[in-house]
Amino acid sequence: MYNHFMNNREVASTFRLIADLLEIKGENLYKILAYRRAAESLTNLSRDVQEVWQAGELEQIPGIGKAISEKIDELLRTGRLGFLERLTEEVPISLADLLRISDVGPKKAALFWHQAGITNLTELEAAARAGKLHNLPGVGEKSEARILAGIEALSRRSTRTPLGAALPFARQVLAWLRALPSIQSADLAGSLRRMRATIGDIDLVASSHDPGLIMKAFTEHGWVRHVSAAGETKSSVEFHNGLRAQLWVYTPERYGTGLIHTTGSKEHALRLREMAQKRGLSLSDRSILNPDGSEQLFDSEAGVYAVFGMEWVPPELREDRGEIQAALEGRLPHLVTQADLTADLHTHSTWSDGQLTIREMAEAARQRGLKVIAITDHSASLGVAGGLSPDELVAQRREIQAAQAYLGESIQILQGAEVEILSNGSLDYRDEDLAKLDIVIASLHSGLRQPRQQVTERLVRAMRNPHVDVIGHPSGRLIPDREGADLDMEVVLDTAAQTGVALEINAHPARLDLDDIYARRSAEMGIPISINTDAHHSSEFDNIEYGLGTARRAWLEPQHLINTWPADRLTAWLSSREGQPPVERA
DNA sequence: GCCGTTTTCGGCCCGACTGTTTTCAGTCG
Numbered sequence A: 001m002y003n004h005f006m007n008n009r010e011v012a013s014t015f016r017l018i019a020d021l022l023e024i025k026g027e028n029l030y031k032i033l034a035y036r037r038a039a040e041s042l043t044n045l046s047r048d049v050q051e052v053w054q055a056g057e058l059e060q061i062p063g064i065g066k067a068i069s070e071k072i073d074e075l076l077r078t079g080r081l082g083f084l085e086r087l088t089e090e091v092p093i094s095l096a097d098l099l100r101i102s103d104v105g106p107k108k109a110a111l112f113w114h115q116a117g118i119t120n121l122t123e124l125e126a127a128a129r130a131g132k133l134h135n136l137p138g139v140g141e142k143s144e145a146r147i148l149a150g151i152e153a154l155s156r157r158s159t160r161t162p163l164g165a166a167l168p169f170a171r172q173v174l175a176w177l178r179a180l181p182s183i184q185s186a187d188l189a190g191s192l193r194r195m196r197a198t199i200g201d202i203d204l205v206a207s208s209h210d211p212g213l214i215m216k217a218f219t220e221h222g223w224v225r226h227v228s229a230a231g232e233t234k235s236s237v238e239f240h241n242g243l244r245a246q247l248w249v250y251t252p253e254r255y256g257t258g259l260i261h262t263t264g265s266k267e268h269a270l271r272l273r274e275m276a277q278k279r280g281l282s283l284s285d286r287s288i289l290n291p292d293g294s295e296q297l298f299d300s301e302a303g304v305y306a307v308f309g310m311e312w313v314p315p316e317l318r319e320d321r322g323e324i325q326a327a328l329e330g331r332l333p334h335l336v337t338q339a340d341l342t343a344d345l346h347t348h349s350t351w352s353d354g355q356l357t358i359r360e361m362a363e364a365a366r367q368r369g370l371k372v373i374a375i376t377d378h379s380a381s382l383g384v385a386g387g388l389s390p391d392e393l394v395a396q397r398r399e400i401q402a403a404q405a406y407l408g409e410s411i412q413i414l415q416g417a418e419v420e421i422l423s424n425g426s427l428d429y430r431d432e433d434l435a436k437l438d439i440v441i442a443s444l445h446s447g448l449r450q451p452r453q454q455v456t457e458r459l460v461r462a463m464r465n466p467h468v469d470v471i472g473h474p475s476g477r478l479i480p481d482r483e484g485a486d487l488d489m490e491v492v493l494d495t496a497a498q499t500g501v502a503l504e505i506n507a508h509p510a511r512l513d514l515d516d517i518y519a520r521r522s523a524e525m526g527i528p529i530s531i532n533t534d535a536h537h538s539s540e541f542d543n544i545e546y547g548l549g550t551a552r553r554a555w556l557e558p559q560h561l562i563n564t565w566p567a568d569r570l571t572a573w574l575s576s577r578e579g580q581p582p583v584e585r586a
Numbered sequence B: 001g002c003c004g005t006t007t008t009c010g011g012c013c014c015g016a017c018t019g020t021t022t023t024c025a026g027t028c029g
Helices: A008-025 A029-043 A049-054 A066-078 A082-090 A093-100 A106-116 A121-129 A141-156 A163-178 A211-219 A252-263 A266-278 A301-307 A323-328 A358-367 A390-410 A452-464 A489-499 A516-524 A538-553 A567-577
Strands: A183-189 A202-208 A224-230 A234-239 A244-250 A343-347 A372-378 A412-420 A439-443 A502-506 A529-532
Touching: A008 A029, A008 A066, A008 A082, A008 A093, A008 A106, A029 A066, A049 A066, A093 A106, A093 A121, A106 A121, A121 A141, A163 A183, A163 A202, A163 A244, A163 A538, A183 A252, A202 A211, A202 A252, A211 A224, A211 A234, A211 A244, A244 A252, A252 A266, A252 A301, A266 A323, A343 A358, A343 A412, A343 A439, A343 A529, A358 A372, A358 A390, A358 A538, A372 A390, A372 A439, A372 A567, A390 A412, A412 A567, A452 A489, A489 A516, A502 A516, A502 A538, A516 A529, A516 A538, A529 A538
Parallel strands: A202 A244, A343 A372, A372 A412, A412 A439, A502 A529
Antiparallel strands: A183 A202, A224 A234, A234 A244
């Protein structure tokens, strides 16, 4: 290989693999933790690790010191890592797969390896079926059965569930919990409450003076297929629909610490515990323990944060991405809310692949309190979506005018288009057709697997077209099936900053694209951001919730989003972009 | 392996639940 390019995700997963293998080997726990923390830090990094490396600034990344920065350097220079190669000679690399099985951790994996010669999933499954595991020390028949069930569960479900596939069901469960007689309060927790794009399982937390009663009702409910743990205060189940859930129950006076613990993230909670420790306190999910052994109890989260002199931190920010420091300094962002949004600038009608007419879509948007809606049907070349020819755009304009006349001034309907970016970076409409539109969104739908440089240049060329106002779902990812295009985001963001084109946060739960990391970076660079539902039906306006979650995770405030601008400012911005000459590369 | 408003060395978060155990280790969040 002459090209040693590795992106942030690939470098991060290399360090996760090292951590897994070291753990099976039985290395010092804090060394392992250090590799994991470095991996998390790289995952949260909004700059390209390649660029940070070239700038010689690797050690400025939190959790990355001399040893790990040297390893990154070797990886990026040579595409290899001697340390990992020596490690895999000692510990078979396929052992790391065993850790994906629930109830199998590093100690069990090492046991299977040393005492039964097992080095991969296939061998483990065969040994379990043959009943060869339960003779090993510390492993009984129950463990053997659990392991077998765990292996089967691995093939049954993908590792993470899209937020949009989990949230509606989780809310049903929550509503049922809240209706229980002995319950005081109940909330979503975990990555659902933090609005991560994908979740591992559904975390629920409740307060009650009778936790046992809640637990019994929860684990015995008809939608539960299997109970994998059931204790006094915590239980774990799998539902018939394949989703897993955990429920914690606290007494009301301990709900504050409980909610913080169960909401996470793990890294955020860890930081808080470190802070407690520095003050001689000990923070757990039950209380704060004073040095003299007495307890401080908290019925709300705000009280816990106040102990450390911090503002209450919105759940979407709890990722250890600087929110602790910001909360200490009283400079947390004033996050955008649904009430701030006045425009949806990316929607479809029956003119292409939408299911409702322009008037129906506009009425539904008005009903949701929007002041502006842009109808942005597909351009001609996206044949599967019934894209419009330039002639049809003229006819569509007449229908928009009719709908506008019918609806009066309560909502403004813009004529736009979602224009294909063709494989060479040119657009699917001629400039004179684009010039007639109120708003132009340019999107990639095909050729997403082009090489990095090619697909990046394609997007850059589209951004340099002066008629383009917004880049729709920039990466083209589809959760959980398809990775986005291999874009050079440094170049994409620089071009957006130069041309003033807006980047979209597409709110569809399968997209959430831009993601939270790049949306935050875009805002820091002064790039306008547009948050849109891409609705093909009025019911999909509700998807804005997912996009808002992403925007809030990106620390966005109302002024970062063009959708919060008053209609006159928005249309002035759009028309100011018309006919601007392309900005040439400096 | 990382890190520093007690430290450049010696620390590094906390507790519930399960299974295989005679008092605890492993896993998980």
